[in-house]
Amino acid sequence: MRASALLRLPLVLLALAAAACSPRLLPGTEIKDDPDTRAIFELIRAYRDAMRQRDAAAILAMVSPDYFDNSGTPEPEDDVDRAILEKRLPQDLEKVDAMNLDLTLRNIQVQNDRAVAEVFYDSWYRVKTPAGDVARRDSDIHQFRLRKLGGKWLFAGGL
Structure with a gap:
């Protein structure tokens, strides 16, 4: 072994040790991978897949059974609870002819049995209208509110 290679060996070993000690991250993110963030990550992926299938x-x-979303407004007319979501979601998805949805997880904040997940979404879809199909594309930053019930993370708002 050459002398220069021997001198670099401790640096290489130190870099490998530092990498081994760094926290594991969720794939494609800078979010620490722990049981809660991993479960939320998987829930969001399952949601994306179900939306693509319009399921x-x-x-x-x-x-969550106590799902509630005020749609970001103070007026109660556009509030959505679990019962309203159960009625509207199938009707709304029936109007969608084709869909692609990409969700990029940006952040997860967990506090006990509550969490907020911030995503960037990019969606392409066609909606059936009386005048014919209408192609749409929407992109924005969005927050999902989550609740842990019975050891399982569920959406509590933000769909």
Whole structure:
């Protein structure tokens, strides 16, 4: 072995040791991988897949019994609870002819049995209207509110 290679060996070993000690991250994120963040990550992936399939039953299975969303407004007319979501979601998804949804997880904040997950979404879809199909594309940052019930993370708002 050459002298220069011998001098670099401790640096290489130190770099490998440092990498081994760094926290594991969720794939494609800078979010620490722990049991709660991993479960939320998997829930969001399952939601994305169910939306792509337009599978209302699968989505509703991921929703907390106490789901509530005020739609970001102070007026109660647009509030959505679990019962309203159960009625509207299948109707809304029936109007969608084709869909692709990409969700990029940006952050997860967990406090006890509550969490907020921030995602960037990019969606492409066609909606059936009386005038014919209408192609749409939407992108934005969105927050899902989650609740842990019986050891399982569920959506509590933000769908």
